[in-house]
Amino acid sequence: MAQAAVAPGPQERYDLDANDDCLPLLQQWLGQFGNTFAVPSQTRPGNALFINDPDDIRRVLLTQRANYVKGAGLERVRMLLGNGLIVSDGEHWARQRPMIQPAFLGNATRAFAPLIQSVNEALLARWAKKATSGEVIDITHELSAVALDIVLRALFSVDFDRLIESEGKSPFDFLADESERDLQFAVRFRGLTRFVRAIIEARRTEGRVESDWLSMMMQARDKASGEPMADRALLDESMTMIVAGHETTGSTLNWAWYLISQHPEVERELHRAIAGTAVPATAAAEGGEPDGGSYVERVLQEALRLYPPVWLFSRRAVKEDVLGGHEVMPGTDIFISPYLLHRSAEHWQNPDDFMPERFEPASAQGRHRFAYLPFSAGPRFCVGAGFAMAEMAMHMSMVASRFRMEYLGDGPAQPEFQINLRTRHPILMRLVARH
Numbered sequence: 375m376a377q378a379a380v381a382p383g384p385q386e387r388y389d390l391d392a393n394d395d396c397l398p399l400l401q402q403w404l405g406q407f408g409n410t411f412a413v414p415s416q417t418r419p420g421n422a423l424f425i426n427d428p429d430d431i432r433r434v435l436l437t438q439r440a441n442y443v444k445g446a447g448l449e450r451v452r453m454l455l456g457n458g459l460i461v462s463d464g465e466h467w468a469r470q471r472p473m474i475q476p477a478f479l480g481n482a483t484r485a486f487a488p489l490i491q492s493v494n495e496a497l498l499a500r501w502a503k504k505a506t507s508g509e510v511i512d513i514t515h516e517l518s519a520v521a522l523d524i525v526l527r528a529l530f531s532v533d534f535d536r537l538i539e540s541e542g543k544s545p546f547d548f549l550a551d552e553s554e555r556d557l558q559f560a561v562r563f564r565g566l567t568r569f570v571r572a573i574i575e576a577r578r579t580e581g582r583v584e585s586d587w588l589s590m591m592m593q594a595r596d597k598a599s600g601e602p603m604a605d606r607a608l609l610d611e612s613m614t615m616i617v618a619g620h621e622t623t624g625s626t627l628n629w630a631w632y633l634i635s636q637h638p639e640v641e642r643e644l645h646r647a648i649a650g651t652a653v654p655a656t657a658a659a660e661g662g663e664p665d666g667g668s669y670v671e672r673v674l675q676e677a678l679r680l681y682p683p684v685w686l687f688s689r690r691a692v693k694e695d696v697l698g699g700h701e702v703m704p705g706t707d708i709f710i711s712p713y714l715l716h717r718s719a720e721h722w723q724n725p726d727d728f729m730p731e732r733f734e735p736a737s738a739q740g741r742h743r744f745a746y747l748p749f750s751a752g753p754r755f756c757v758g759a760g761f762a763m764a765e766m767a768m769h770m771s772m773v774a775s776r777f778r779m780e781y782l783g784d785g786p787a788q789p790e791f792q793i794n795l796r797t798r799h800p801i802l803m804r805l806v807a808r809h
């Protein structure tokens with residue numbers, strides 16, 4: 375391999391990680407050293423490498439992907455999710471992904487439209503009362519709860535209602551109520567696996583197959599061995615879907631409604647776009663690419679550009695490589711930030727402005743495919759992306775046809791950069807009925 379130079383970077387030792395302190399440093403170093411820089415680690419030998427050039431990102435996530443495995447920062451996630459799809463790697467991941475993916479393809483996602491619709495109808499009924507009384511609503515909490523309800527019903531269908539009945543309330547409720555993601559939360563969360571185990575056992579005893587993600591996973595067989603998923607894997611994958619599937623969509627909708635409330639011209643266009651469509655036909659719900667079609671989807675794509683929930687993620691190099699003309703030693707942690715990439719003036723005009731029209735096909739033409747990564751890319755592309763886009767578009771169309779939202783916060787909403795990018799404080803809104 376040709377000799378490559380060590381990447382420039384700061385002298386100080388620092389461990390890059392998804393937390394609030396890290397972002398200003400990354401911004402500072404990006405300005406100082408450009409798109410590729412090395413940061414000496416405090417706890418590991420050698421440097422971590424930050425990359426912000428779409429060609430390098432494509433190399434890591436796609437063309438040389440065999441050289442880049444999951445690594446830094448996953449210890450915290452593993453405590454919550456065990457060895458589920460987000461965390462796993464190698465043979466285990468390669469066996470699991472094809473068994474899970476069919477549950478998220480177009481047809482499967484389309485079949486969940488009535489479920490998504492009915493959860494949102496219940497939300498609209500609750501909100502109608504609040505709109506009449508002028509009650510202030512905490513949409514951050516409400517949207518997290520709606521997103522959680524949808525994943526739990528997509529996973530467990532009738533067994534979720536039975537669980538609520540037997541326990542008096544959903545034992546999963548605290549996931550939307552609690553914002554701390556500490557050790558105590560992890561222990562409590564893992565404690566929920568006993569309910570999932572009980573549902574799996576009940577289905578086996580009764581020989582019952584439902585039209586939901588859990589049954590799809592229980593029915594799935596490994597192509598090579600013909601074996602079903604092990605029980606441990608069923609639990610880990612279920613817990614992964616619950617976490618990955620609700621915080622991300624809840625947070626995207628939270629930011630999207632905030633952004634709409636700050637941009638009357640976008641709100642007007644949204645109302646025009648949904649006029650006359652009871653429930654939208656989204657490209658995603660039709661089984662197409664999630665970057666297809668409607669104005670509603672463009673609003674969501676633009677919210678995901680400005681506030682991608684997964685704002686920082688990493689890979690670990692197995693063997694040496696060269697990125698951006700700089701050497702990569704085996705074991706190097708590579709960091710990619712969709713947040714910083716999505717706000718790079720090299721790829722986006724007026725990058726800090728909220729402009730859904732930038733996702734119109736004509737404007738998107740010529741943009742680097744790897745300059746927009748809310749769902750990552752390559753074989754580890756978010757398995758739930760199509761479902762998430764369909765779910766969010768349906769929610770947005772249903773809500774926007776009934777209500778407008780008036781933002782009640784003092785000053786602009788502040789982002790909080792933890793494992794997920796959320797608003798630092800709950801977003802408070804007043805609902806105004808539209809007709």
Ligand code: HEM
Pocket residue numbers: 459460461471525614615616618619620622623626682683684687688747748749750753754755756757758759761762
């Ligand atoms: C707006 C919503 C969502 C966003 C922004 C999002 C984002 C992401 C990102 C960036 C990754 C890749 C992480 C990496 O490569 O290190 C990912 C992976 C994943 N996501 Fe999502 N996600 C969303 C919704 C969902 C939903 C609804 C589900 C399932 C119910 C889901 C399940 C997963 C799983 C299982 C993986 C791991 C895939 C693999 O490595 O094979 N996500 N997501």
